[in-house]
Amino acid sequence: MKPKKRVTIYDIAKKLNLTASSVSRALNNSSHVNENTKQLILKTAAEMNYKPNSLASNLRKGKTQTIGVVVPRINQNFFANVISGIEEAIYQKGYNLIICQSNENHEKEVQCVNTLMNQHVDCIVISVSADGNDYSHLQNALDHNIQLIQFDRVAENLETLKVINDTEQASFEAVSHLIEQGYKRIALLEGPQVLGIFRQRRDGYLNALKTNNLPVDESLIIPNSWTKEQTTANVRALLSMPNPPDAIFASRDDFSALGVLEVANDMGVKVPEELGICGYSNEAFTQITSPSITTVDQHAVYIGQTVSNLYFHEAEAKGKEKESRNSPKTISIKPKLLIRGSTQRNK
Incomplete structure (x- = not known):
């Protein structure tokens, strides 16, 4: 079915044998149009199902x-x-x-x-x-x-x-919380360092370790993993280390944290007894996993x-x-x- 042509002020003007400028003034409630003519134009516009072109009008403004x-x-x-x-x-x-x-x-x-x-x-x-x-x-x-x-x-x-967000402070508080819970070897799953927010989250992580006199182990800092498969492989490698981490801060997002939880469950690592997990961004699923996932709400x-x-x-x-x-x-x-x-x- 052929779509109907959009009705314009020129169509109304042609039907009433008026100028397009007169129709335009009437539709814009101008005082320079005779009241009877204005009402006729408005009535005809409604009958013809005229819709004003708001984009064109706004562009003029x-x-x-x-x-x-x-x-x-x-x-x-x-x-x-x-x-x-x-x-x-x-x-x-x-x-x-x-x-x-x-x-x-x-x-x-x-x-x-x-x-x-x-x-x-x-x-x-x-x-x-x-x-x-x-x-x-x-x-x-x-x-x-x-x-x-x-x-x-x-x-x-x-x-x-x-x-x-004050993302560096949020990361500092997240890692400090892990330390308060008794975790000592805390791994970091980084986001892409080309973005400032992920560099700031790394800085918050490092500052929390320094403040609490914990050493920085570069082997526990894992560069960004884009895919679920990469995240799974990296977490499995972490948990298979001779001296594995006892907590992982998934600073990129909660999807990374969910990947950590899935690997831990698959490897029989108890959360939170043997492994603490903290994510970032407060995705809806973090409340319904077992256990629920600690995270950072960005408002x-x-x-x-x-x-x-x-x-x-x-x-x-x-x-x-x-x-x-x-x-x-x-x-x-x-x-x-x-x-x-x-x-x-x-x-």
Whole structure:
């Protein structure tokens, strides 16, 4: 079936033998149109099922009331909740949301940003992928006067608005908790060190060991494993060492922590008696595993709300002399350690 043609103001004007400008003024409730003519135009527009082209109208006003979001994975609880927080806040302001995912692929991230630019979004909100460190596509968005807000994973040298976590302190608290529970040989499953948040988590881990006078064993620091198979192999190798770790901090995410728990169960290693496990990001499944997994809650919904509020605050401040817009703002939100069964050896 052939789709119906979109009704335009020219179609209404042709039917009523009026000019398109007269129809446009009537539809915009202008006082420069005779009241009887205005009512006739409105009645005809409704009969013809006319729908205004909001995109074209907003473009004429210089804004589309649309925000674009680019995340590495939509199906991860953290990113899904950030998106939820953004949508909740912008909906109240009459804004729309376009969601893209990079799938941790740099080329796709570039494509996502270019697509959002072509859609003339007012703002791009992004958490960058771990694949690559060329951010010229983000600078290009800034050069086109598109507001850019980074969250969680950020290009540190790019001067934009940022909403981040104090991830180093969170890691310090997580490892300190493991030490308080009596764990002495704590392994670290790293995230990709090209991203600042994972370097900061490593720093928090190292600082906790130093503060508690525990030695740093480089053999217990495992570089990023992208796939479940790699994580499984690395954890199995750790637990097969002559002097294996008695705790593992899966600093990349909770999916890594889940992989640790699965390997421990398969090898007959008791959790938390023989092995403590701590993850990061508070995925929903961490509450229902056996035992439940200690993790770090990043307050994802609040991050999304903060991103939205930051955008609207900056938009309102634009042009006001009292507001200094030379120094991009960075808002840091403190995560919370959620202690659960996988680390509670000393109850």
